[in-house]
Amino acid sequence: MAEGSADFKNTDDYTTTNVINGIKYPPHVKRENLEALAKFDLRDDDIVIVAFPKSGTNWVLEIVTKTLVTSGKIGASSSDDILDKGKLEFQYSHELRPRHVILQECASPRVISTHLNLDSVPPGISNPQNKVKIIVVMRNPKDTVVSYYHFGQKCRSLDGRKPLPPWDEYFRIFLEGKNTYGCYFDHVLGWWQRRDDPHFLFLKYEDMKKDLPNAVRTVAAFLQVNLDDASIETIAHACTFANMKGILDNSRIYDRTVNARKGLVGDWKTMFTDEQKKLFDQKCKTKLEGSGLHFDFE
Template sequence: MSSNPEQMRMQARMAKGQAMKEEDKLFRYKGVLYPTIMSPLENLKAMEHLGARHDDVMLAAYPKSGFNWMTAVVQKIMAVSTGGEVRWGHPHIEFFDPEAQQLLSQVPSPRFLGTHMHPDNMPPSFAAKKTKMLVIIRNPKDTAVSFYHFSVKDPVLPTPESWDVFFSGFMSGDVPWGSYFDHALAWEKRIEDPNVMIVTYAEMKEDLSKGVQQISQFFGFPLSKEQIQTIAEDSTFSSMKEKSQVSHGILASSIIFRKGEVGDWKNHFSEAQSRMMDAEFEKRLAGTKLGAKLKYDLYCK
């Protein structure tokens, strides 16, 4: 057993998941499904009273949209800018039990926090305190495929019977943390909010240096050109996957970091499924600023 506390926690959760009945792995709270092991009811209830700070650094993303990747990028930006250390671990506020949430009040600023929660279900104090939030969004086809593979590998979540069954649940929003489109539309409403910065997975893949520079600027962490370049080079997908074997363990690394590609959906979607997703995108996101940002025709057609 590893002595790395994060690895030990992950191994304990995975063992718990392997011993749990499939039907007990998810529960519904306020109409949305959550993983029982990672976000039990007591966490979610306590989280509603979580006290945000104006200078918190918040990262939000729908599952499998690049959250772990951006976690590492933001932590490096903070460490380099403040001269501190890169701290590994899950920053998801919904994973913190009530005691851990209380201990958060003792953590010195700036605190790095994250969530997969729908923005309307996040603690109201984040909006009240005007906390800055970085949101990463990935095209829905690649998100669905990545989420499927994650569910197959991670014993904490129910194992999908097949890709077709998972796709059906994804389209109806019957997956952990709810509907992709509901999340995207909720962030679309806040796209002009000066305290919200929305980046896409594809644009970060295309030009990571530019992304690092924009993110550091948004949060007010000054970096030199050389520092930006070093962080970008250190944060490519392959580099991240390699390092995650040390931070999270080899097994967890293979679950969290799979391919990191844009366009892998073509290896999974049937023609009918592709048309179904196209129609849903057309109905829900086409014509919105966020929809334009996702460049759906380029990456999903």
């Protein structure tokens, strides 16, 4: 497929989004910036949050931010402050410099976020050394596709762009791995290869919903931060969906303002037809069977 060519009809700029190395990216991810990441240097105290879009990046970022602030590792900061500079592969049209350049000037410890797959990130993230820490967040693919669809529609409304294709077609695009950031299954399985590397912590969205204080405790331990039980409970309470929605709705970063919708496990049932469920279940079986990676869908 040629750079920038369309592979679906009647879907406006969704199909003309830049295609780089066979993967479709949103407009704020540019070829020259992805190529430059090969030389991006990681610092020994860097913390990186990796997730396929709509899998829990903002949630984990809030936990990490509050953990670092509470422990005194960083000064008073909001997740907006960190995300405003830390989106590794981004460069919006109004920005003179890409985020990976801005990150070079940021004080340590840096909190970096990315939606890129294992093969597209800097070598210091795909094969971290020394004390670099990588948190990989995963969400069951059924809820991910529904959340991604609603998020995309809201962003397009904010930008004045034409809507995404109807749900049935978007479902097909996602199932075929032709959505932005590529195939969900290839993305998570690529990172899952690193599950035995102590530089990595894997968190599942569904587990966080079941026991948020335990997720906070796990993150703090991984970051080698000592927090008492009261601090853990305070952070967990601040990071419930109700409180996170308030933070995101009032964010100064425009696409964060449409990020929080329901925050549920099992919301896919409101969108999937019986036939779509069968198709998706078969896809999950084909892609995930034997990998040791399992998800809760409700």
